[in-house]
Amino acid sequence: MANIVQFENVGLRYGSSPETLSDLSFALRAGAFYFVTGTSGAGKTSLLRLLYLAQRPSRGVIRLFGEDAVTLPRGRLPGFRRRIGVVFQDFRLLPHLTAYENIALPLRLAGHDEGELDEAVREMLAWVGLSNRADARPATLSGGEQQRIAIARAVINRPEMLVADEPTGNVDPEMADRLLHLFDSLNKLGTTVVVATHDLHLLGRVPDAQMMRIEKGRLIDPTGNLRHPPAEAGR
Numbered sequence: 521m522a523n524i525v526q527f528e529n530v531g532l533r534y535g536s537s538p539e540t541l542s543d544l545s546f547a548l549r550a551g552a553f554y555f556v557t558g559t560s561g562a563g564k565t566s567l568l569r570l571l572y573l574a575q576r577p578s579r580g581v582i583r584l585f586g587e588d589a590v591t592l593p594r595g596r597l598p599g600f601r602r603r604i605g606v607v608f609q610d611f612r613l614l615p616h617l618t619a620y621e622n623i624a625l626p627l628r629l630a631g632h633d634e635g636e637l638d639e640a641v642r643e644m645l646a647w648v649g650l651s652n653r654a655d656a657r658p659a660t661l662s663g664g665e666q667q668r669i670a671i672a673r674a675v676i677n678r679p680e681m682l683v684a685d686e687p688t689g690n691v692d693p694e695m696a697d698r699l700l701h702l703f704d705s706l707n708k709l710g711t712t713v714v715v716a717t718h719d720l721h722l723l724g725r726v727p728d729a730q731m732m733r734i735e736k737g738r739l740i741d742p743t744g745n746l747r748h749p750p751a752e753a754g755r
């Protein structure tokens with residue numbers, strides 16, 4: 521498997537504070553499933569923001585899809601971001617749009633015509649089990665339903681990588697299992713999946729997943745079911 525992401529000695533500092541992330545060197549393999557774990561404040565969200573290009577590092581090299589993501593010209597950022605789906609703990613659906621319109625949004629922004637868009641949106645609604653809620657607005661949906669709409673929106677563009685930041689933090693354990701199942705099935709179709717969580721119960725749900733543990737902004741030696749230490753992968 522080729523590497524989809526490569527970090528070399530990456531550091532991130534907010535303002536003049538000490539580094540939030542330090543000396544991150546690892547590779548993510550295309551098509552693999554990763555959990556990013558660590559206590560609150562360890563730096564999981566910061567790492568994910570680097571991954572989905574919401575944040576530039578203060579130092580080091582990040583290669584994404586085989587290209588240098590740090591020096592990428594601004595004009596190429598939207599094209600890169602379209603190749604990455606993002607799911608947040610708090611869903612971030614647009615409240616004035618229906619479930620259908622939220623899922624359709626990335627395709628509309630990418631200029632797809634309404635005919636081809638409709639089939640894709642209905643397919644995604646069926647995939648997340650919410651065909652009957654197409655016209656509902658987010659406020660009338662449960663947390664688990666909102667998160668499934670958010671996942672459908674994140675993947676309708678068929679991104680090569682899906683990045684999810686505590687996606688099960690606001691749903692009950694049963695729904696968390698169901699969401700994990702969606703991520704797993706997406707991964708089996710070839711999408712690289714990266715899920716940050718401090719819910720250790722989830723880790724056993726994806727037997728093939730690999731773990732990256734962050735402590736105080738550094739990757740520590742992974743344990744558990746990691747098949748290849750990320751720091752050595754692809755070297």
Ligand SMILES: Nc1ncnc2c1ncn2[C@@H]1O[C@H](COP(=O)(O)OP(=O)(O)OP(=O)(O)O)[C@@H](O)[C@H]1O
Nearest residue numbers: 534535540558559560561562563564565566567718
């Ligand atoms: N935009 C920012 N400006 C300044 N400091 C920040 C910013 N974002 C995060 N930090 C700091 O960086 C550190 C790591 O935060 P981060 O959100 O990455 O951790 P986390 O592991 O995701 O935590 P949690 O599980 O609580 O979400 C924290 O000390 C936080 O206060």
